[in-house]
Amino acid sequence: MGAIESAAQAAAWLLAALTRELGLFAAIGLAVGGLDDLAVDGLWIGRSLWRRATVYRRHARMTMATLPPPEEPGAIAIFIGAWSESAVIGAMLRAALAGIRHGDYRIYVGTYPNDPETERAVLGVGDARIRRVGGVLPGPTTKAECLNRIWQSMLADERASGRRFKAIVLHDAEDVIHPHELDLYDRMIERFDLVQIPVLPLLANESRWAWTISATYADEFAESHQKSLVLREAVGAAVPSAGVGCAIQRAMMARIAEQGGGLPFSADSLTEDYELGLRVRAMGGRSAFIAMPVAPGKGLVAVRAHFPETIEAAVRQKTRWIIGIALAGWxxxxxxxxxxxxxxxxxxxxAPIAALVLAVAYGALLLSIVCRIAGIRPDWPDALEPILTLTGALLVWRLAMRALFVTKAYGWREGLCAIPRVFIANIIEIAAAWRAVLHYVPGTTPIWDKTRHRFPERVGE
Known part of the structure; x- marks a missing residue:
């Protein structure tokens, strides 16, 4: 009997100690991350108030209706990498051709020899403004390798025609291109070397569960593209390309290509778009994030697309982002x-550290519940209470800010729903970070681990 009691006491002590240590680690980690986010929020609020009190009192907000025409209108090349995109590329191209108002552009679509379905879908559109760019390497390579092939094809077209493009625009095979997008680039690329417009994920409607997963992207992009990218530009940091809805000045792309031995995109990178924005800044280029409405009270000129609708697809996609930005990027x-x-x-x-802190926090919460049920009282340190008070206040603030930005982008109902969706987003982030750490091998050449896409049945969905 004494042995059993001793074992029970030892187990209780171990449970209490583990709960205490994990809880303290999580509380400190959440406080540090929360204060970092609070600093960003404070700077964004200060900038917004200053611009409202100064700039917007003297000048009306610019819209597409009041945007001056370009000084020298030019041709624009749209780059689209397409591996296993037969389900969406045809509809995407037809919608783009029907909707784009700019009169001088060409769409380059990179395909693969072992993906004849996508090749047929591209050729089936049958429009002279579309140029299919084949390759020798079987897919999937990296998206960067595909974009490099498109760049070389564009250069060949320029030599044949004797006319250069003004800008290169990046898009994915599932994107809904805004009708005014190229008009905006044609003007703003004369002032900036890189122009990024907002990305507004579409919300899926087939099931509540799918809608919840895809909506986490809407929540994250709403905050990132209304606050974080705006602040990066304001403080003089690089504005990373989102990979879609991004225009790069032709001359700047050529400069980047010179550094890469004639190829502008890093073929061994999973996040060539993110790196592109940082390279523009490193070379002294000017970048801008531009959220411009079509007219007063109208929607923004933005890219819309469906994002992953299952946990498995979301984890795979975010694994690629974490590997490319957090691990390989380092x-x-x-x-x-x-x-x-x-x-x-x-x-x-x-992201990997934040995911670890979140996982530990959820674990500590679960162990605390177990301790309460078992009647075990962990010996919490005195310093923990003020830290928990701080993290609690920061959590309330963070949820309020998330709801605010989602409300601005999607309405108050989605803003309220964004609060419980944070839990779903955290679970996806934890799983993706764990998968990224397990799969990342420094020095290896990655492959295009892409997710399945779909295009809206009606543009404007």
């Missing part, structure tokens, strides 16, 4: 730049 891009640039890169690369 190895490839290091910590160049000033204080604000390093701060933003730290925020970009904190």
């Amino acid at each position: 190895d490839r891009l290091r910590w160049d730049g000033g204080v604000t640039e390093r701060w933003m890169r730290l925020r970009d690369r904190r």
Whole structure:
């Protein structure tokens, strides 16, 4: 009997100690991350108030209706990498051709020899403004390798025609291209080397569960593209390309290509779009994030697309992002730049650590419940109470900010739903970070681990 009691006491002590240590680690980690987010929020609020009190009192907000025409209108090339996209590429191209108002553009679609379905879908559109770019390597390679082939094809077209494109625009095979998008680029690329417009994920409707998963992307992009990218530009840090809805000045792309031996995209990168924005900044280029409405009270010129609707697909996609930005990005891009640039890169690369803190926090919460049920009282340190008070206040603030930005982008109902969706997003983030750490091998050449896409049945959905 004494042995059983001793074992029970030892187990209770171990449970209490584990709960205490995990709880303290999680509380400190959440406090540090929350204060980092609070600093970003404070700077964004200060900037917004300052611009409202100064700039917007003297000048009306620019819209597409009041945007001056370009000084020298030019041709625009749209790059689309397409591996296993036969389900969406045809509808996407037809919608783009029917909707784009700009009169001088060409769409380049990169395909693969072992993907004849996608090739047939592209050729089936049958429009002279579309140029299919085949390759020798079987797919999937990396998206960057595909984009490099498109770049070389574009150069060949320029040599044949004797006319250069003004800008290169990046898009994916599932994107809904806004009718005014190229008009916006044609004007703004004369002032900036890289222009990024907002990405507004479409909400799925087939089932409540699918809607919940895809809506987490809407929540994250709503906050990132209304606050984080705006602040990065304001503090002088690089504006990373989102990979879609991004235009790069032709001359700047050529400069980047010169550094890469004639190829502008890093073929061994999973996040060539993110790196592109940082390279533009490193070369002294000017980048801008532009959220411009079509007219007063109308919607923004933005990219819309369906994002993954299952946990498995979301985890795979975010694994690729974490590997490319947080893990490989650390190895490839290091910590160049000033204080604000390093701060933003730290925020970009904190995903694995943040996921660890979240996982520990959920574990500590579960163990605390077990302790309460078992009547075990962990010996909490005195310092824990003020830390928990701080993290609780920061959590309320973070949820309020998330709801605010989602409300601005999607309405108050989605803003309220964004609060419980944070839990779903956290679970996906934890799983993706774990998968990224297990799969990342420094120095290896990655492959295009892409997710299945769908295009809306009606553009404007």
